[in-house]
Amino acid sequence: MENLSLTNPERRLLSKMQGTSNHWTVQEVLSACEWNDQAIAVGAGEGLANQGLVEQIIDSKTIVQIGKNGIEALENGLLESRLWSWICESKEATMSSLSQNFERSEAGPGIGLLKKLGVSIQGGALVAQDPDAVEKEIQARSEFLSSLPKNIEDCDPGMVDSMKSRKELIEVSETTSRTWIVAAEGNAIDSSLLVEKEIISEITPELLQSDSWRDAEFRRFDVTLDSAIPKRGKSHPMQALIERIRSIFLEMGFSELVDDYVQTAGWNMDALFIPQDHPAREMQDTFYLDNPKSIDLKKEHLELWKSVHESGGDTGSTGWQGTFSEDISKKGLLRTHTTVNTIQYLADNPDKPCRVFSVDRVFRKEAIDRTHLPEFHQIEGIIMEEGATLAMLVDTLKTFYAKMGYPEVRVRPAYFPYTEPSLEVEVKWRGKWLELGGAGIFRPEVTEPLGVKHPVCAWGMGLERLAMLVLGLDDIRQLYISDLDWLNSQPIL
Ligand code: PHE
Numbered sequence: 001m002e003n004l005s006l007t008n009p010e011r012r013l014l015s016k017m018q019g020t021s022n023h024w025t026v027q028e029v030l031s032a033c034e035w036n037d038q039a040i041a042v043g044a045g046e047g048l049a050n051q052g053l054v055e056q057i058i059d060s061k062t063i064v065q066i067g068k069n070g071i072e073a074l075e076n077g078l079l080e081s082r083l084w085s086w087i088c089e090s091k092e093a094t095m096s097s098l099s100q101n102f103e104r105s106e107a108g109p110g111i112g113l114l115k116k117l118g119v120s121i122q123g124g125a126l127v128a129q130d131p132d133a134v135e136k137e138i139q140a141r142s143e144f145l146s147s148l149p150k151n152i153e154d155c156d157p158g159m160v161d162s163m164k165s166r167k168e169l170i171e172v173s174e175t176t177s178r179t180w181i182v183a184a185e186g187n188a189i190d191s192s193l194l195v196e197k198e199i200i201s202e203i204t205p206e207l208l209q210s211d212s213w214r215d216a217e218f219r220r221f222d223v224t225l226d227s228a229i230p231k232r233g234k235s236h237p238m239q240a241l242i243e244r245i246r247s248i249f250l251e252m253g254f255s256e257l258v259d260d261y262v263q264t265a266g267w268n269m270d271a272l273f274i275p276q277d278h279p280a281r282e283m284q285d286t287f288y289l290d291n292p293k294s295i296d297l298k299k300e301h302l303e304l305w306k307s308v309h310e311s312g313g314d315t316g317s318t319g320w321q322g323t324f325s326e327d328i329s330k331k332g333l334l335r336t337h338t339t340v341n342t343i344q345y346l347a348d349n350p351d352k353p354c355r356v357f358s359v360d361r362v363f364r365k366e367a368i369d370r371t372h373l374p375e376f377h378q379i380e381g382i383i384m385e386e387g388a389t390l391a392m393l394v395d396t397l398k399t400f401y402a403k404m405g406y407p408e409v410r411v412r413p414a415y416f417p418y419t420e421p422s423l424e425v426e427v428k429w430r431g432k433w434l435e436l437g438g439a440g441i442f443r444p445e446v447t448e449p450l451g452v453k454h455p456v457c458a459w460g461m462g463l464e465r466l467a468m469l470v471l472g473l474d475d476i477r478q479l480y481i482s483d484l485d486w487l488n489s490q491p492i493l
Pocket of ligand 1 (some may be wrong): 339440461
């Protein structure tokens with residue numbers, strides 16, 4: 001028996017059982033092994049049975065036991081028996097004297113019992129047709145009660161039924177008893193294998209540091225067995241994913257930026273050199289606000305954007321030409337991308353090289369479907385430093401996705417009004433390339449008016465898209481419908 005792995009209680013029990021031929025009850029196991037916990041006895045018996053060393057016999061029985069009111073009836077007599085004695089003894093057993101001699105709580109049900117026994121009311125008097133039969137039946141009931149507990153098979157079914165219908169006279173319950181008998185395989189185990197030893201079931205740093213593990217025995221665990229999945233409170237998968245993304249960027253030396261989502265068209269678009277007649281500005285994409293309908297902007301910013309948009313300002317660009325509208329700039333909106341926040345961060349800190357990221361909510365007028373929501377999140381970031389390059393940008397994104405568990409990343413040329421060159425980032429998932437976001441190096445039209453001297457690598461990725469990959473979803477809405485079964489079954493990220 002090379003694979004023999006017995007717990008100490010199993011060893012003790014088997015050593016006691018070897019050479020015997022009787023069925024061992026739990027009680028016998030407890031006293032032979034000097035245990036007082038039934039669970040240990042049953043666990044050891046079951047464990048030995050699982051390994052084929054003993055045979056376990058499970059016997060389920062239905063037992064009829066005396067109930068609380070039954071015990072009282074045995075002491076004071078059944079209600080029908082007391083009533084019957086009173087009828088036999090009294091000279092005038094009438095309904096009215098009955099209610100004088102018995103409590104109301106007994107008189108009422110008592111009449112019912114007597115009637116069923118064949119006692120009738122004739123002109124107010126209680127009269128039995130066949131007094132001997134009444135006597136006999138009452139006797140049988142008392143005898144039955146005093147004979148309990150009994151197996152249900154040994155009871156008169158009619159008696160059980162009628163007593164069961166009365167409150168707590170008897171109790172019918174299911175019991176399971178186990179007995180064990182040693183098998184030939186159990187007898188064949190060498191007694192040296194049944195010596196109880198210290199068994200290590202948990203590996204701790206202390207244990208590994210000491211030398212004591214060398215001669216110790218290790219508890220075996222069968223990891224293929226089914227087990228219950230523990231249910232406990234945990235973060236929503238989206239929140240857990242956001243936390244993971246945060247820790248990856250923090251670990252890569254980035255600082256987190258958190259900012260408002262009520263913004264101006266000026267910062268959301270003009271500062272990013274998105275032409276004022278760009279289709280993405282139209283009502284179908286952007287949620288413009290009624291309140292605040294317009295937000296004041298600094299004159300210096302409005303002037304800078306006006307000159308860059310109309311003629312390129314000092315950047316060497318020709319701009320978009322046409323006329324720039326300050327009113328359009330001041331419009332209040334819900335940010336359509338988190339780039340609105342990184343650009344303001346650069347405007348506030350134009351000369352300090354930085355690595356900044358954000359994971360935050362954005363809004364677009366999208367019809368809700370399998371892959372679109374009007375509110376979603378972007379994973380945004382910038383690297384501003386001397387000599388920042390496209391290679392550095394791609395490398396950073398590859399590192400991020402590799403840390404998320406997606407080592408295959410590729411980039412393709414793309415277009416954004418505010419970056420040059422511009423990239424689309426794709427990640428390989430189940431053999432397919434999936435587009436996760438955009439990136440690029442901010443154009444001089446964006447950075448120069450703000451006084452930024454170094455190149456700025458920038459990106460904006462979809463978080464829900466990534467969540468769909470991580471959680472294996474094919475419908476983005478699953479993330480937000482609070483389906484408890486689904487939430488319970490989600491892995492801890
Ligand atoms: N803001 C772009 C979007 O919403 C993504 C992007 C960010 C692209 C930064 C380039 C640079 O899709």
